[in-house]
Amino acid sequence: MGKSSYNFFTNEGSLRTLSTQERKINLQRLLLFKHLFSQGQANCGELSDALNISYPNALNLLQRLTKEGFIKSNEQKRNKIFSINENNELLTLTIQVGIKKSYATLNDQFYDKKEEKSIDNIVSPIKDLGQGLQAIYGSIIKTLKLAQKDIIGVSFILPPFSEFRGNFPTPEALQDLESELQSYSKKFISIINYSNAIQRATYEKYKLKLNNSLIITINNEVGLAIVSNGRMNNREHFPGSEFGHFPIKNNGTLCSCGKKDCLETQISYFAIIKQINHELSKGVKSLIEPDNHCIQNIIDKALAGDQLAIDTIYKAGNILGKAISILVQLIDPSEVLIVSELSRSSNVFSNGIFSGLNLYCPLKKTNQLKIIFEKNNSDKLVLGSFYTIWDKIFRKKQSELQISA
Numbered sequence: 318m319g320k321s322s323y324n325f326f327t328n329e330g331s332l333r334t335l336s337t338q339e340r341k342i343n344l345q346r347l348l349l350f351k352h353l354f355s356q357g358q359a360n361c362g363e364l365s366d367a368l369n370i371s372y373p374n375a376l377n378l379l380q381r382l383t384k385e386g387f388i389k390s391n392e393q394k395r396n397k398i399f400s401i402n403e404n405n406e407l408l409t410l411t412i413q414v415g416i417k418k419s420y421a422t423l424n425d426q427f428y429d430k431k432e433e434k435s436i437d438n439i440v441s442p443i444k445d446l447g448q449g450l451q452a453i454y455g456s457i458i459k460t461l462k463l464a465q466k467d468i469i470g471v472s473f474i475l476p477p478f479s480e481f482r483g484n485f486p487t488p489e490a491l492q493d494l495e496s497e498l499q500s501y502s503k504k505f506i507s508i509i510n511y512s513n514a515i516q517r518a519t520y521e522k523y524k525l526k527l528n529n530s531l532i533i534t535i536n537n538e539v540g541l542a543i544v545s546n547g548r549m550n551n552r553e554h555f556p557g558s559e560f561g562h563f564p565i566k567n568n569g570t571l572c573s574c575g576k577k578d579c580l581e582t583q584i585s586y587f588a589i590i591k592q593i594n595h596e597l598s599k600g601v602k603s604l605i606e607p608d609n610h611c612i613q614n615i616i617d618k619a620l621a622g623d624q625l626a627i628d629t630i631y632k633a634g635n636i637l638g639k640a641i642s643i644l645v646q647l648i649d650p651s652e653v654l655i656v657s658e659l660s661r662s663s664n665v666f667s668n669g670i671f672s673g674l675n676l677y678c679p680l681k682k683t684n685q686l687k688i689i690f691e692k693n694n695s696d697k698l699v700l701g702s703f704y705t706i707w708d709k710i711f712r713k714k715q716s717e718l719q720i721s722a
């Protein structure tokens with residue numbers, strides 16, 4: 318059973334031999350599966366309406382998918398409810414690429430965690446991203462003893478843009494790298510960055526409530542995803558987040574992208590730590606120990622009332638408020654979701670943001686704007702990666718089948 322579903326998602330070679338009619342049927346099967354994947358369950362009528370497939374045709378395809386083991390049905394008061402079959406595992410792998418170590422998480426199609434492993438990188442992904450990712454993938458497959466298992470997709474989460482020190486691949490190079498890894502591994506491959514993963518997870522959590530919204534992520538980098546008409550923009554091959562690299566303050570701080578005054582040089586974790594170190598070196602009194610380079614520690618000290626920590630986080634919030642004001646004028650979102658550990662600093666960070674908004678954003682817009690604060694965690698990273706790889710599988714498979722014979 319596992320084998321046939323694996324083939325359904327991967328049989329690239331046999332595509333050429335499919336007739337137009339077979340393509341159409343496979344496309345409809347894929348869309349039925351995709352709908353159940355994202356909605357959980359539905360009956361034949363709902364699926365037929367949602368996908369614009371005739372009722373008898375949908376029923377026929379659903380019966381076929383059930384027979385093949387992809388989906389199952391439950392009879393409730395003579396109404397058959399269809400959902401994804403848990404007995405037919407479809408595995409995806411998330412590889413969180415670190416500088417020295419990488420972490421792998423294996424999930425099934427319900428996001429149930431199957432296995433977790435870490436490995437030491439043999440080739441540095443910073444020096445040679447292509448060789449690095451290939452080597453990491455190889456070690457993980459070996460460590461997980463996955464050769465026999467049916468993983469259909471792999472998503473790599475890259476280290477922050479700044480770690481690459483100007484060596485970050487162009488969007489075109491990243492796309493080529495994905496194709497290279499795809500032909501090497503025979504899996505669907507997605508290469509994303511940390512912020513993409515967090516944004517995708519946040520979108521998934523709120524998606525039904527989002528219409529025109531912004532999702533801003535602040536960690537070691539600063540990122541933005543735009544949700545318009547309920548759909549999140551697809552920025553697969555980011556050249557570093559443009560939002561994090563827009564110039565905001567005129568003080569000449571050099572950014573990892575080579576330019577000066579980027580937002581990221583003001584409000585990322587790195588920037589906050591750097592500012593605190595600078596103040597400490599000038600002899601400013603603080604509860605923060607000079608060598609404690611950790612954002613968690615700085616937030617804890619802010620919560621304990623440390624003035625240097627409070628001032629620095631407040632100032633970062635204020636600059637973010639200014640940046641959001643620009644976005645509000647350009648895009649006019651109804652809500653802004655801010656995902657960061659800084660949200661943990663009680664209302665120090667949010668007070669900073671509101672002060673920035675009050676200063677730079679028309680009051681009418683500020684009053685209408687809803688700001689939602691979300692904390693960051695590593696579960697979000699894997700969850701976002703999980704959805705990103707399934708997005709990719711559906712999108713690639715769909716476009717393959719849509720190309721007319």
Ligand SMILES: [Zn+2]
Nearest residue numbers: 562572574579
């Ligand atoms: Zn920059």
